Amino acid sequence: MATTDLTFDTLPAAIEADGIVFLDFWAAWCGPCRSFAPVFEQASEQHPDIVFGKVDTEAEQQLAAQFQITSIPTLMVFRDGILVFSQAGALGAPQLEQLIQGARDLDMTEVLKQVEAEERARAASATS
DSSP states (O other), X not given: OOOEEOOTTTHHHHHHSSSEEEEEEEOTTOHHHHHHHHHHHHHHHHOTTSXXXXXXXXXXXXXXXXXTOOSSSEEEEEETTEEEEEEESOOOHHHHHHHHHHHXXXXXXXXXXXXXXXXXXXXXXXXX
């Protein structure tokens, strides 16, 4: 599966689905974005079970603001609807492969426990 262009209308469904979603926030004028694009595309072809989405920050300024994108390229990884990685900067193919394997290897039961603990802590601090 090749990369998919995602928009304000299509991104929520992609993120909320079960499985792994890699998002590349980019712009045509960005040199590092253009360098990272073939690496991201190649990974998408090698891992057809993962959604590799591209968000053009110029065309989708509302999404860029919603995700607080301040530097591009920015790569975000979601697993089962939960943000598990976010980092600005282009990656090389070996680093991207390592990140893909890390996303596959995540113990989502443990991740969910951590998310729930953070939500409880936020709720407790909001009421005190």
